[in-house]
Amino acid sequence: MGQGKAMQFKSHMDLALKEAQAAADRGEVPVGAVLVAPNGDIAAQAGNRTRELNDPTAHAEILVIRAACDALGAERLPDYDLYVTLEPCAMCAAAIAATRIRRVYYGASDPKSGGVAQGACVFDHPQSHHSPEVYEGLAEEDCAKMLKDFFAARR
Amino acid sequence: MGQGKAMQFKSHMDLALKEAQAAADRGEVPVGAVLVAPNGDIAAQAGNRTRELNDPTAHAEILVIRAACDALGAERLPDYDLYVTLEPCAMCAAAIAATRIRRVYYGASDPKSGGVAQGACVFDHPQSHHSPEVYEGLAEEDCAKMLKDFFAARR
Numbered sequence: 001m002g003q004g005k006a007m008q009f010k011s012h013m014d015l016a017l018k019e020a021q022a023a024a025d026r027g028e029v030p031v032g033a034v035l036v037a038p039n040g041d042i043a044a045q046a047g048n049r050t051r052e053l054n055d056p057t058a059h060a061e062i063l064v065i066r067a068a069c070d071a072l073g074a075e076r077l078p079d080y081d082l083y084v085t086l087e088p089c090a091m092c093a094a095a096i097a098a099t100r101i102r103r104v105y106y107g108a109s110d111p112k113s114g115g116v117a118q119g120a121c122v123f124d125h126p127q128s129h130h131s132p133e134v135y136e137g138l139a140e141e142d143c144a145k146m147l148k149d150f151f152a153a154r155r
Numbered sequence: 156m157g158q159g160k161a162m163q164f165k166s167h168m169d170l171a172l173k174e175a176q177a178a179a180d181r182g183e184v185p186v187g188a189v190l191v192a193p194n195g196d197i198a199a200q201a202g203n204r205t206r207e208l209n210d211p212t213a214h215a216e217i218l219v220i221r222a223a224c225d226a227l228g229a230e231r232l233p234d235y236d237l238y239v240t241l242e243p244c245a246m247c248a249a250a251i252a253a254t255r256i257r258r259v260y261y262g263a264s265d266p267k268s269g270g271v272a273q274g275a276c277v278f279d280h281p282q283s284h285h286s287p288e289v290y291e292g293l294a295e296e297d298c299a300k301m302l303k304d305f306f307a308a309r310r
Contacts, residue, residue: 094246
């Protein structure tokens with residue numbers, strides 16, 4: 001990976017981390033996501049809003065997918081890349097597949113609720129009609145620390 | 156099952172089938188869903204609207220969950236029952252689990268995209284924090300026929 005490319009990845013994940021922190025400040029589970037358009041522009045960025053919106057589907061990933069699809073006027077986002085601080089759950093993974101997102105970069109793995117590398121392993125079945133490239137462990141420590149601090153403070 | 160109960164199930168699935176037909180009439184994949192509150196009232200009913208809304212997450216199940224949660228001002232719907240004409244995909248199954256829905260009745264099984272009885276088998280992993288009771292095959296022939304007719308007409 002060239003240094004320029006690596007800095008770009010870091011900048012996208014830093015933005016996702018900022019969204020996660022903003023979610024924590026709102027009392028939401030601190031997960032943030034950024035969707036990057038094929039030209040490198042940020043198409044959408046969001047943190048969890050399930051509590052604020054009374055919407056169990058309002059995970060960060062779902063919110064950026066819905067926002068970017070709405071803006072583009074399309075149901076699919078091929079060649080878009082998703083950055084998210086936590087391993088997507090089965091709901092978000094299946095939404096990512098339905099949207100045909102090209103690459104998923106995530107920070108911390110999620111043994112409790114993850115649906116990509118564990119549990120439902122959503123992309124690993126023929127019923128998933130698209131498998132994005134998946135890269136895990138980007139800024140993993142920062143992403144995991146934010147979740148740990150949030151839940152520690154609530155206990 | 157008593158006859159009164161059986162007629163109630165049929166009436167809920169008939170309503171889901173009407174929503175599926177309305178979806179077909181809009182050019183959407185004909186899947187319909189009905190969410191029933193603990194007191195037996197219809198809390199929400201919807202058909203797919205992914206095309207109309209440019210929203211890949213706008214499956215019938217997600218739409219009724221979002222509508223009922225919004226109306227109730229809650230993120231969870233324990234003791235609510237979902238009727239849907241087709242086996243939920245992994246995205247919808249995980250949303251159903253997150254919402255803590257009590258029972259899922261579905262019509263046709265979905266070898267192509269299903270995520271309940273096949274593929275991701277979303278409820279069968281510890282990462283799914285709730286497993287609803289699942290009843291399949293309710294009005295199966297009608298539900299399957301609607302999908303078959305829709306796709307046959309498009310070919």
